[in-house]
Amino acid sequence: MIDVIDLKKYFPVVSGIRSLFSRSRGKVVKAVDSVSFQIETGQVLGLVGESGCGKSTTGRVLLDLEQPTSGDILINGESGRALKKKNRKTYYRRIQMIFQDPYGSINPQHNVASILSRPLMYQGIRDKTIIRDKMLETLDRVGLSPPEAFLEKYPHLLSGGQRQRLCIGRAIILEPEFLVADEPISMLDVSIKSGIIILLKRLVREQNLSLLYITHDLATVGHLCDKIAIMYMGRIVEIGPTDDVLDRPGHPYTRALISSIPIPDPSITRSGAPISGAISDPVNLPSGCRFHPRCPYAENLCRQREPVSAAVKDNPEHGAACFLTDKLPGFDLTKGHRC
Amino acid sequence: MFTNDGGMVTVFLNSLKMVSGSKLGLAGLVVFIVCLGVAVFAPVLAPYQPLEKNYDAAGKLMKLHPPSVQHPLGTTLLGRDVFSQVIWGARPALIIGLSTAAGVILIGVNIGLISGYYGGWIDNLLMRITDIFMGVPFLPFIIVMLSLTGRSMVTVIFAMVIIMWRSTARVIRSQVLTLRERPFVDAARISGASGLKIIYVEIAPNILPIALVNVAFALAWAIITEASIGFLGFSDPDVMSWGTIIYRSFASQMSYKAWWWVVPPGAAIMVLVTAVYFIGRAYEEMINPRLQKI
Numbered sequence: 001m002i003d004v005i006d007l008k009k010y011f012p013v014v015s016g017i018r019s020l021f022s023r024s025r026g027k028v029v030k031a032v033d034s035v036s037f038q039i040e041t042g043q044v045l046g047l048v049g050e051s052g053c054g055k056s057t058t059g060r061v062l063l064d065l066e067q068p069t070s071g072d073i074l075i076n077g078e079s080g081r082a083l084k085k086k087n088r089k090t091y092y093r094r095i096q097m098i099f100q101d102p103y104g105s106i107n108p109q110h111n112v113a114s115i116l117s118r119p120l121m122y123q124g125i126r127d128k129t130i131i132r133d134k135m136l137e138t139l140d141r142v143g144l145s146p147p148e149a150f151l152e153k154y155p156h157l158l159s160g161g162q163r164q165r166l167c168i169g170r171a172i173i174l175e176p177e178f179l180v181a182d183e184p185i186s187m188l189d190v191s192i193k194s195g196i197i198i199l200l201k202r203l204v205r206e207q208n209l210s211l212l213y214i215t216h217d218l219a220t221v222g223h224l225c226d227k228i229a230i231m232y233m234g235r236i237v238e239i240g241p242t243d244d245v246l247d248r249p250g251h252p253y254t255r256a257l258i259s260s261i262p263i264p265d266p267s268i269t270r271s272g273a274p275i276s277g278a279i280s281d282p283v284n285l286p287s288g289c290r291f292h293p294r295c296p297y298a299e300n301l302c303r304q305r306e307p308v309s310a311a312v313k314d315n316p317e318h319g320a321a322c323f324l325t326d327k328l329p330g331f332d333l334t335k336g337h338r339c
Numbered sequence: 340m341f342t343n344d345g346g347m348v349t350v351f352l353n354s355l356k357m358v359s360g361s362k363l364g365l366a367g368l369v370v371f372i373v374c375l376g377v378a379v380f381a382p383v384l385a386p387y388q389p390l391e392k393n394y395d396a397a398g399k400l401m402k403l404h405p406p407s408v409q410h411p412l413g414t415t416l417l418g419r420d421v422f423s424q425v426i427w428g429a430r431p432a433l434i435i436g437l438s439t440a441a442g443v444i445l446i447g448v449n450i451g452l453i454s455g456y457y458g459g460w461i462d463n464l465l466m467r468i469t470d471i472f473m474g475v476p477f478l479p480f481i482i483v484m485l486s487l488t489g490r491s492m493v494t495v496i497f498a499m500v501i502i503m504w505r506s507t508a509r510v511i512r513s514q515v516l517t518l519r520e521r522p523f524v525d526a527a528r529i530s531g532a533s534g535l536k537i538i539y540v541e542i543a544p545n546i547l548p549i550a551l552v553n554v555a556f557a558l559a560w561a562i563i564t565e566a567s568i569g570f571l572g573f574s575d576p577d578v579m580s581w582g583t584i585i586y587r588s589f590a591s592q593m594s595y596k597a598w599w600w601v602v603p604p605g606a607a608i609m610v611l612v613t614a615v616y617f618i619g620r621a622y623e624e625m626i627n628p629r630l631q632k633i
Contacts, residue, residue, distance in 0.1 A: 063529050089531035097529055105522035109544035118540070119530035170526065 002039040002178045002210045007032055007071035009054075009061045013283055029282045031057040033234035035071075039210040039227070041177075044201075046225035046242070047214045048257065052279055054234040055214045056100075059180045062212070063097045064088070075177055089123060096171040100183040102163035106155045112139075112166060113151040119174050134173060141206075142169040143199055161192035165199065172203060179203075180212045185220065197224050219261050222246060230254045233282060233290045239309070240318030248331065250312035250320030252295050255331055289322070297324050354551055357625040364621025370614035378429040385423035389579040392418045403597050413599035416591045424579050425603045431580040432562050432611060435496055439561035440554050442500035443507055448550050450504065451511025452538050456519050466512070472505040478567060485573045492575055495568060499561055507553045514546045548626045555619025559612045566608045581608050 010028040012019065019025050031054040039045045049055045060066045062073060064084060073080035075094050083091045099105035106115060116135045125131060139147035142165040155163060164184060171179060181200065185193040201224055204211050213224055221228055222242055229239040230253060238251040249255045256275040275294045280286050288305050292298040301323050309319040322328075358364035377384060387393065393401045393414060400418040404410060412421035454465040481498040488494050518524070519542065527541045568574050569582020572590070576583075581604035588600040 060525075063525075065525050065528065092529050092531045097526075099522045099526060101522055105526050107523040107527075107541055107545070109547075118527065118532070122531035122536070167526075170530070174530070 001041055001074075001076055002212075003074040004035065004037050004062070005072050005074065007035045007058065007061060007073070008069040009057055009066055010069045024283070027283050030234045030285065031282075032061060032068075035231075035234075035236055037227075037229055037236065037239060039178075039212060041076075041210055042204060042208050043226040044204055044211040044213055044224050046221040046228045047212060047231060048216065048218055048221060048228060049231035050216060050257075050279065052282070053231045055216075055231050056182050058231075059097065059182045059212065059214050062178075062180055063095060064091070092119075092176075093123060093174050094176050095178045095180070096174060096176040098164075098167050098171050098179065098181040098184045101187055102160055102167055103187075105167055106163055108155055111152055111154050112158075115155075115166065116170055116173055119170060123174060138169045138173045141172070141203070142166070143195075144169070159192075160188050161195060164188060164192075164196055168196075168199065168203070172207060172209075175207065176209060178210050178212070180214065182214045183216070184213075186215070186217065193220070194223075200224060218246075218257055230257065233279065233285070235290060235321065236309075237291065237322070238312075238318075238320040240312065240315070240320075244312070244315060244318040248313060248318075250318065250325040250328075251291075251322045252297055252324070252328065253291050254320070255328075297328060299324065351547070351551070354548065354622055354625075358618055358621045361621040361624065363617045367614040367617030367621065370610060371618060374429055374611050374614070375433060377426055378433045381427050381430055385420075385426040387420040387423040389424045389427040390419060391423075393420060394418065403593060403600075405597075406599050412603050413597065415587065415597075415600055416593050421584070421600055421603055424584050425581065425607050427579050428581040428584060428604060428607065429611075431492060431574075431578050432565060432608070435492060435499075435565045435580075436558045436562040436615075438496045439499045439503065440558040442496065443503045443557045443561075444550055444554050446500065446504035447507025447553065448511050448543075448546070450508040452515055452542060452546070454508065455512040455515025456534065456538050456542065462512075465508070469505050469508050472502060475502055477502050478564070481564070481568060482571065482573055485568070490573060490575045492578060495565060495574060499564060503557055503560065507550075507557065510549060510553060511546055514549055515542055518542050518545055548622070552619055552623045552626070555615055555622065559615040559619065562608065562612050562615070581605075 008030070009032040010030050013024040013027040013029060014022040033054075035054075035058055037045060037047075047055045047058065057066060061068045061071075062080075073095075075083070080091065080095070083094070110118075113135060116138060117131050120131050120134060125134075135151065136147040139145065139150055144150050144162060144165050150166075155166075158166065168184075184200070185196050188196065197220060200211065200213070203209070211224075213221070215221060225242050227240065228242050228245045229236045230245070230251065231237070232253050238245060238249065238254045240250075245254060246258060249258060253275070275296065277294045280290065280293055286293050287303055289295070289298070289302040289307055292302040295302065305323075307321045307323050309321045310325065312318045312320050312325055355368075359368055393410070395401050401410070401414045402418055403416055404414040404418075406413045410420050410422065412425065414420055415424075450465055450469070454462045480502060481495065484498040485494055519537075524537055524541055527537050532540070565574070565580060566582035566585075569580045569584075570586045570589070572583075572586050574580055574583055584604040585601055588594045588597065594601045
């Protein structure tokens with residue numbers, strides 16, 4: 001069970017000595033603003049949003065690649081803050097990450113054996129046979145077989161899909177309890193995307209881990225995720241079981257995202273709320289609801305007060321941060337949005 | 340400096356293979372290896388001792404004899420064999436060149452790596468120190484240092500290393516600045532690697548090609564500088580280097596008629612430096628294909 005509590009990451013607009021004289025002194029970009037969610041063991045949460053909404057920053061903060069401004073994560077009840085304080089290395093035994101770019105995230109000068117053995121060696125495992133057995137087992141698990149044939153290979157001999165499998169192998173070789181996958185398939189060919197999704201699904205089940213699947217692509221979420229969180233400008237605006245969120249979206253932004261999934265059938269026309277404009281200035285956040293400048297239903301109340309998450313259709317599992325959830329026109333998306 | 344990873348050795352062997360793939364690089368390598376052989380086997384190859392005075396059958400000193408079968412490159416004003424001197428001259432050139440290049444790379448690469456990776460005040464401090472060395476005039480500094488400490492080869496090497504690491508450090512630092520932002524560095528960090536492990540295991544193998552180019556250019560520059568110091572008369576008087584040969588001929592004011600005394604050491608310097616430049620250039624072309632075929 002993974003429990004992320006009130007995670008915040010603010011980036012100062014100007015830093016260092018310049019900030020003393022700048023007009024933007026004290027201003028921050030709230031990249032991640034009070035994000036909370038839970039992931040059960042063996043389950044997948046999809047974190048969805050458009051570019052710049054803070055979803056990748058959330059992942060990086062969880063992995064301590066960025067210092068969180070505040071907030072904590074409980075990994076099976078243990079505080080991540082306390083774990084890191086005690087020993088950074090053991091923290092990374094419990095939480096690992098798969099990066100977006102399978103080309104940039106593998107050191108081109110190291111072969112597969114040294115890429116996979118490094119995490120074990122950094123964690124203090126020295127026994128060569130244990131390391132080798134573990135590497136072969138992991139290669140086999142991520143579908144790189146025969147595993148012996150891969151050990152001596154250098155990354156430039158691997159295809160994009162094989163590289164991403166290697167990255168997944170590197171992440172699971174320490175048997176973490178929590179895995180963060182930051183757009184793991186967005187840079188791959190269409191033909192290998194589904195293979196990676198299936199692999200992730202299998203690993204979550206077999207290894208009993210929790211997966212945070214970060215993506216901008218709602219179309220793949222339905223295949224993999226048990227729950228979805230929709231993020232907009234640093235906030236989670238809607239969260240709930242996949243089916244509930246996709247079929248009965250309670251937030252206008254979620255509706256807009258779903259409506260933007262292409263349907264490969266020209267005869268289908270759909271209702272929905274197309275939104276206009278671009279994401280607002282992240283430094284000077286809009287008053288009230290952050291989404292109101294782009295929201296087709298916005299009322300006066302939305303401009304004045306910020307909504308908190310409330311149950312959608314009396315379903316406690318499904319929450320949306322919108323004043324108008326109950327007043328929105330019916331969302332009858334004809335079939336096809338779950339391709 | 341580096342880990343015994345195997346990756347380093349592979350990179351080095353690959354780079355040798357790459358250099359010999361180009362005609363220019365192969366020519367450079369052959370000349371360089373010949374020079375290395377000459378330096379190692381100088382006692383066997385040289386017919387006379389470099390400072391030995393030669394007398395003819397009548398017991399007369401062979402002053403400024405032009406090239407002959409006995410003395411292929413003639414003799415000096417003191418009857419010394421120029422050919423033997425040029426052969427022995429390969430030794431100081433290569434010893435000073437190679438040790439300087441090694442020292443420059445050792446200091447420059449490490450400063451560049453640490454400065455570029457850690458950033459912040461460490462980077463600031465190291466780069467301001469580099470700036471100070473950037474402001475030191477090269478040749479005058481070496482001459483002053485030699486006059487203060489005595490003229491030995493070790494001093495020459497030391498003085499050159501202390502100045503020449505500055506540009507290598509800058510180049511390496513700029514490379515590290517881009518490398519440390521690559522996702523594989525993040526990947527290493529979340530597998531529990533410490534800062535030093537990331538620097539020497541993850542980043543260092545990736546800057547090795549640039550470092551090797553810098554080795555070649557530092558080597559060439561060190562050889563030229565050593566010759567300049569010799570020509571100015573500041574190098575070890577007991578060691579017969581190419582620069583010293585030219586200096587002696589110049590100081591004796593005999594170079595106008597004894598061309599055989601000046602041309603061979605000059606040509607030797609030129610050939611060796613050109614060869615080293617070719618190696619560096621060929622390698623640079625390989626790792627940066629934009630330089631090819633202009």
